[in-house]
Amino acid sequence: MGDVFLPAAEIHKRVTELGAAITADYSDREPLLVGVLRPAVVFVADLSRTVGIPHALDFVSLAGYGRALGGHSHVRLMKDLDAPVGGRDVVICDLTVDTGLTLNYLVGHLRLRDPASVVACILLDRPYRRLVDDLPVRYVGFTVPDEFYVGYGFDLDQRYRGLPDIRVVKTR
Amino acid sequence: MNQAELEVAKLLDYYGIRWEYEPRSFVLETDEQGRVVEAMTPDFYLPDQDLYLEVTTMKQSLVTRKNRKIRKLRERYPNLNVKLFYKRDIERLEGKYGLDLAS
Numbered sequence: 001m002g003d004v005f006l007p008a009a010e011i012h013k014r015v016t017e018l019g020a021a022i023t024a025d026y027s028d029r030e031p032l033l034v035g036v037l038r039p040a041v042v043f044v045a046d047l048s049r050t051v052g053i054p055h056a057l058d059f060v061s062l063a064g065y066g067r068a069l070g071g072h073s074h075v076r077l078m079k080d081l082d083a084p085v086g087g088r089d090v091v092i093c094d095l096t097v098d099t100g101l102t103l104n105y106l107v108g109h110l111r112l113r114d115p116a117s118v119v120a121c122i123l124l125d126r127p128y129r130r131l132v133d134d135l136p137v138r139y140v141g142f143t144v145p146d147e148f149y150v151g152y153g154f155d156l157d158q159r160y161r162g163l164p165d166i167r168v169v170k171t172r
Numbered sequence: 173m174n175q176a177e178l179e180v181a182k183l184l185d186y187y188g189i190r191w192e193y194e195p196r197s198f199v200l201e202t203d204e205q206g207r208v209v210e211a212m213t214p215d216f217y218l219p220d221q222d223l224y225l226e227v228t229t230m231k232q233s234l235v236t237r238k239n240r241k242i243r244k245l246r247e248r249y250p251n252l253n254v255k256l257f258y259k260r261d262i263e264r265l266e267g268k269y270g271l272d273l274a275s
Contacts, residue, residue: 065265101187
C-alpha cells in the first residue's frame with residue numbers, strides 16, 4: 001500500500017518531542033488533549049503516553065463536508081466533548097491541517113465555552129494550502145508535501161488506519 | 173458562477189467563512205496609452221482572512237497559465253493575499269480522491 005513516507009520510528013521520535021514540548025509548556029497546569037475522531041485516535045494515544053504531566057483526554061467528531069453532508073448546510077459536531085472546557089487549557093490534537101477550515105471551526109466553537117486557552121497540535125502540516133491563517137497551531141510534527149497518505153490514522157475507505165508507518169498513495 | 177465556483181461557495185458557507193464573489197478586478201498590464209490590456213478578477217474575496225481566491229478545476233500540474241497570472245498579480249500588488257484553490261482541495265474536503273490503488 002504505497003511507499004513509506006514516514007517510518008514508524010521517525011513518527012515515534014517526533015511524537016515524543018511534541019509530548020516533551022507540551023509537558024514543558026504546561027508544567028504547572030493540567031491540559032485537556034482533544035482528539036479529532038477518527039483520524040487522530042492513533043496520534044492522540046501515542047502523544048498522551050509521551051506527555052509527562054497529568055492531563056485529560058476527550059474527543060470530538062465533526063461532520064465533514066460532502067462525506068456526511070446529509071442535507072445539512074453547515075458544519076456541526078457529530079460527537080461533542082464529554083467534559084466542560086470552561087477554564088481549561090485545551091490542546092486540539094489532529095492528524096493534519098491544510099485549508100484550516102475544519103480547525104478554524106473547531107477552535108471558534110471551543111472558544112465560545114471560555115477555555116483558559118486553545119492551541120492545536122498537528123502531526124502533518126500542509127501550510128501552503130491554508131485558507132485560514134490565524135490558527136493557533138503551536139505544535140507541528142512534520143511539514144509535508146501535498147500527497148495522499150494512509151497509515152497511522154490516515155485511512156482509505158476506513159482501512160489502513162492501523163498501519164504503523166505513514167505511506168503515500170499515488171493519485172491519478 | 174460556474175459549477176466549481178458554486179461548489180466552493182457552498183463549501184465556504186458550510187464552514188461559516190464569509191465571502192464576496194468577484195468584488196474587484198486588478199490591472200495586470202497597460203499599454204503605452206494607459207489602456208488595460210490584461211486584468212484579473214479573482215473569484216472570491218474572504219474579508220475575515222483578507223484573502224482572494226482563484227478557483228481552478230484543472231489538475232495542479234496543468235495550471236501554468238493561471239499560476240503565471242497569479243504571479244503577475246503578486247508582483248504588481250505585493251501586499252495582496254491571493255491563493256489558487258485547486259480541484260484537489262475541494263475533493264479532499266469532500267472526502268473524494270482520485271487514487272491509483274495499484275500503487
